[in-house]
Amino acid sequence: xNTFRPTLKLVPAALSALILSPSALADSPRGAxxxxxxxxxxxxxxxxxxxxxxxxxxLVQDSRAVGSVVAGIRHQFxxxxxxxxxxxxxxxxxxxxQRAAGFDIRYDANLQWSYGGILGFAPGGAxxxxxxxxxxxxxxRTFSVEVSGPGxxxxxxxxxxxLRYGAGIERAFDGGWxxxxxxxxxxxxxxxxxxxxxxxHPADFSLAxxxxx
Numbered sequence: 001x002n003t004f005r006p007t008l009k010l011v012p013a014a015l016s017a018l019i020l021s022p023s024a025l026a027d028s029p030r031g032a033x034x035x036x037x038x039x040x041x042x043x044x045x046x047x048x049x050x051x052x053x054x055x056x057x058x059l060v061q062d063s064r065a066v067g068s069v070v071a072g073i074r075h076q077f078x079x080x081x082x083x084x085x086x087x088x089x090x091x092x093x094x095x096x097x098q099r100a101a102g103f104d105i106r107y108d109a110n111l112q113w114s115y116g117g118i119l120g121f122a123p124g125g126a127x128x129x130x131x132x133x134x135x136x137x138x139x140x141r142t143f144s145v146e147v148s149g150p151g152x153x154x155x156x157x158x159x160x161x162x163l164r165y166g167a168g169i170e171r172a173f174d175g176g177w178x179x180x181x182x183x184x185x186x187x188x189x190x191x192x193x194x195x196x197x198x199x200x201h202p203a204d205f206s207l208a209x210x211x212x213x
Contacts, residue, residue: 031076031126032172043206049107066092082120103149114139131170178210
């Protein structure tokens with residue numbers, strides 16, 4: 001499947017370089033949203049998979065529950081601006097079934113990973129405990145595809161890349177803990193390939209428990 005692959009591969013390195021630069025660290029005292037962090041997240045996410053059947057990318061789509069571990073780094077400036085980079089490793093039941101053009105198709109996957117950036121604002125300066133943010137990331141999954149039809153059985157491999165984006169809010173508490181919630185959507189681009197349908201753009205929801213270091 002020819003899916004959208006945004007050019008985000010340099011984002012984590014670029015953000016880390018900016019956040020850790022001497023000039024950035026000299027600009028402001030440490031706020032609640034500065035430094036490394038990790039956590040766990042539960043979410044519902046858009047899942048798309050495809051199989052090449054007679055030159056057509058036969059798609060299937062659903063929203064599935066995902067459990068993820070989260071790791072990132074960010075910096076909070078004196079004016080409340082927050083920038084950061086984040087990666088996740090997630091697991092869920094992404095297996096999907098489809099019958100199309102006389103073929104029975106099974107798409108199997110249970111892992112995903114993502115990387116991207118956040119941009120936010122924490123009103124109240126270094127003492128702020130609430131962050132409003134937007135995010136963008138690329139989420140990747142690899143499906144093992146099994147096709148059964150009139151000509152027999154055969155297998156394929158489908159690598160999916162989704163551009164995910166949205167907005168959220170995070171609340172920091174004493175002891176280095178935060179809770180955050182977000183809502184967003186996603187899109188995929190298939191270039192000039194013929195597809196069995198145009199994917200929808202359902203909402204993604206997430207809730208995370210974050211530990212700041």
